[in-house]
Every structure is written in structure tokens, then in C-alpha cells.
Amino acid sequence: MNRCYGMTNQQAVLDLLDIVEYGGCAEPQQFFALMRRTFDIAHLLYLEAESTPEGLKVCRLHHTFGAYAEELYLSRGLHRIDPILRLALGGVRPVEWATARRRFPECEPLFQAAEDIGLSTEGVALPLPSPAGRMALLAISANMPPAEWSEYRRCHLRDFQLAANLFHASMLEQSMADAIDERDTRLTGRETEVLTWSAAGKSYWEIATILGISERTVRFFMSNARRKLNVVSNTQAVAQAVRHALIPNI
Amino acid sequence: MNRCYGMTNQQAVLDLLDIVEYGGCAEPQQFFALMRRTFDIAHLLYLEAESTPEGLKVCRLHHTFGAYAEELYLSRGLHRIDPILRLALGGVRPVEWATARRRFPECEPLFQAAEDIGLSTEGVALPLPSPAGRMALLAISANMPPAEWSEYRRCHLRDFQLAANLFHASMLEQSMADAIDERDTRLTGRETEVLTWSAAGKSYWEIATILGISERTVRFFMSNARRKLNVVSNTQAVAQAVRHALIPNI
DNA sequence: AACTAAACTGTCACTACCGACAGTTACATG
DNA sequence: CATGTAACTGTCGGTAGTGACAGTTTAGTT
Incomplete structure (x- = not known):
């Protein structure tokens, strides 16, 4: 229980949220490092995408996985996990990986591949929509057994959600600053x-x-x-x- | 400090989040009552809107204010507070009322009017975008002096954000269920x-x-x-x- | 059985749209 | 002066869209 409610841990969480909110945290790797120092999580992935008739087009991808895992992820086919991405990118509600895994059996090979290279398959994807209709998500994974992850998630989903929103806001504000320069549109x-x-x-x-x-x-x-x-x-x-x-x- | 970190308080918060996440909490007044029982807040307002060249068009409005305050709010001119609504509806980042009040002097009469009828002017508006480009927000106010509100907000913004997101997800899912029926005809x-x-x-x-x-x-x-x-x-x-x-x- | 709705298909004549070739004037800015 | 932007315009050959004429099969309901 102290793990969730301990005063030091809460203070660190609130400090992190202050930094993300007021520190202008628009550098993905900086944000990821901060999150990993504060929470007992393994990896993060931030993705912005557009939906096209040919499938999802990834506009922006930042993550803590190495190049090898990214290569494996893409070569094994983003389309394999497409239903999960679509679910997360097409909605607002957090998507639990384990739930999605059970719901979409066609994704099982990809989860197996992740396990083969030692990546955790416990995690959550947080949809991050924006007013302009651009879709994004932040995925967070943790190296925990399912029951432990479930409890940890329950304690910290609110932290993940607010941190993700604030980070997403920073990314959008930076994108908008860039886009204002393009007057031809x-x-x-x-x-x-x-x-x-x-x-x-x-x-x-x-x-x-x-x-x-x-x-x-x-x-x-x-x-x-x-x-x-x-x-x-x-x-x-x-x-x-x-x-x-x-x-x-x- | 116990106010933020007390174990009972945290348990109540996590219980509330469970209810909103798993209890299918798509009734606004039910959600508002739950929020007010759990947090030291005064009022809530959930609004969905579309932005048109002629100004904001309110699609859906739920709140805890009485009919008199709503009438006053609308008769005094939604356009008066329009810059704040636009800021909240056009972005992702939480909008602090006091900050907006200083930033948009033209809204001062409306804040004065709220104070005249005893409504608090300390609060925060949480933008709630959706993948389909529909804009919404949840505004939360509290009867506290500014410094006390600032500290309370710091402790609970993560709770407000996740609760708002989950409530918004429920509202969207209900809207989509309705829209599908209509489309079928x-x-x-x-x-x-x-x-x-x-x-x-x-x-x-x-x-x-x-x-x-x-x-x-x-x-x-x-x-x-x-x-x-x-x-x-x-x-x-x-x-x-x-x-x-x-x-x-x- | 008769009817309705949904999904599917062909041919014809006509019109609306499209890119590509070309041009103009007026205004603002460096 | 040169350049960029906005508003404005003509001709040509080709194609994408449109209505109108016609039809099929399947499934569900009365």
C-alpha cells in the first residue's frame, strides 16, 4: 500500500506533473526519462498518426525501445497491431493491452514476438485526441506480473493520463508554432x-x-x-x- | 498535507475513478454528484460545442448551477466568456480561470456577475477533444481563496483530468450508439x-x-x-x- | 405467394469538371 | 525596379460525373 500512497512517492509524482505542466516539456526523450525515474515503468511510446484508406500513416513516433525493437516492430507488421492502434487512436478511453490481446487474437504473434525479445506485454495505451482531429497516443509498459500491474495501474492511471495530456499539449503547441509559419495553406x-x-x-x-x-x-x-x-x-x-x-x- | 495525501481520501478518489471507468457513468448529474461527494468542489459544467465561423454553437450543456445562474450566464452573453471557451475548446492544456481572467480583461464583467450571485470564480477548465473533432470541456469550480485553490488544484488535477476523460469517453460512446441507430434509418x-x-x-x-x-x-x-x-x-x-x-x- | 429493401449490374447521351497552355491588373514589400 | 499575392480571364482536349433507360438475386416480412 505504501507503494501507492507513500508521501515521498506522491511528492515525486506531483513534482513531475509540475515539471511537465510548467517546464515546457516538449522533448520526448526528456519526458520519457522523467517518467521512468518517477514511475516503475519499462517503456514509453508516443505516436501521432493519420488514418488513410491504405491504413494508418504514422506522422510522428518517439519511444524508448532501441532501434532493434523498432525494426522488429515494423517488420513484423504494424498492420498486425493495427486493430489495437485503431482502437486507441479512434477513441478516448484508455486501452489496456491485456484486454486488447484477448479481444484481438490476430495480434497474438506480435505479443509473442515482444516476449521473445524480452519486452513486457503488460501496459496501457492512452488516447490523445486533439481539437484539429489529429490522433495520438502514449503507450506505457511495465515489467510486472498481471496482478501487480493491475494494481499499479489502478493507482497511477490518473498520473499517466494527466502527464500524457500535458506532454501532448506541449507537442501540439510546438507543432502549431511550426505550422503558423506555413501561410500558404x-x-x-x-x-x-x-x-x-x-x-x-x-x-x-x-x-x-x-x-x-x-x-x-x-x-x-x-x-x-x-x-x-x-x-x-x-x-x-x-x-x-x-x-x-x-x-x-x- | 493530510488533505492531499491522506489514505482515506486517496482511497475515495481511486474508488471514484473505478466507478467512472467501469460503472458506465454516462449520466451527467450522477457523475457530478459523485465528484462533489469526493472532492471539495462547488460546481461542475460539461459542455460540447462546435466551432462555426459565426461563433461557438453549444451542442450539449450539463451543469450543477441552477436555472437562474444559467439564465444569467446566457443572458449576460456567452460571447463575453467566448475567449475562455475558445481557449479551452481549442486546445488540450487545462485552463486556469484566474489566469484566463487576467489574460482576457473583457471577461471581467462576467466574473463580477458570478461573484455578485455568490458563485466562486476559482476553477479550472479541462479540454476534452475527441477523434472526430468534436470539442468539449469540463469546468470545475471551488469555494476557496486563491492560494488554497492553487494547492488543492495541484494535488487533484490528475484526478480531475482522468475522471473528466473517462466521463467524456462514456458520453462519446453513448453519442455514437445513438448516432448509429439514427444512421441505420x-x-x-x-x-x-x-x-x-x-x-x-x-x-x-x-x-x-x-x-x-x-x-x-x-x-x-x-x-x-x-x-x-x-x-x-x-x-x-x-x-x-x-x-x-x-x-x-x- | 406478393411485396419491400438491399446489393449488384449494363448502356447511352450529355454535362460538369480537370489540367495544361496562356494571359491581365492592382497592391504591398524589399 | 523586382517579386509575391490576390483577383480576374480564355481556349483546348480529355475524363469523371449525372440522369435515364433497363435489368438481376437474395433475404425478410406480411
């Missing part, structure tokens, strides 16, 4: 207008009439909007625009 | 699939290949979707589908 007024009318079901000819410009210009603005949104069709452009509240409802 | 599975792929930028031919059907069938499903959504183009159909969360983000 902002739609002009005219581009927004043609997107809005297209979303309302109007053809180019109709939009041209409404706005008092040529159809050719409508197409020019639309083409610009597609390029800036990095999409291949107007339909996709409108989907993105609505998702990111770039256009009003009319 | 309108678009069929295949219609939703072709819409989703179209929104992802795929042409009919590409969608046909992906789904292993003919292009003709893709067009048939698409035509059905347009008719059911009462729209005249695929672009408009996708805009409506995204707005009403009829299709997932892929």
Missing part, C-alpha cells in the same frame, strides 16, 4: 466563397453567376483551394473544409 | 461507404476497386445517398454527411 476570401457555394450544391456556372465573375475564375479559386488543402477533388476539399470549420453552413 | 452501409471514400478524394473507379464492386454499383449507391440527403451533387452530399457526422474521418 490559408484560404483567401474568394476561395472560401467558392468552396462554400460548392458545398451548397452549386455548379461552377451557378457560382460564377452568384458572385458576378467568370466560370474560369471560379475554377481558378477552386483549384487553389484544393492545392492548399492538399486534396484531389472538390468533394474531398469540402469534406476537409467542413471538418475544420473553414466554411459556414449555408 | 437513413443511409445503408454501402451508401455510407461510398460517401466516405468520395469524401476521401476517391473517384468512382477507385471506389469500385477498393470495394470490389462495379463502378456502376458505386454510382447507384451514390445516387441513392444524394436522394436520401436531398442534395444535388456529391460535393453537397459530403458536406451534409460531415456536418451530421454520418461518415467517419478517413
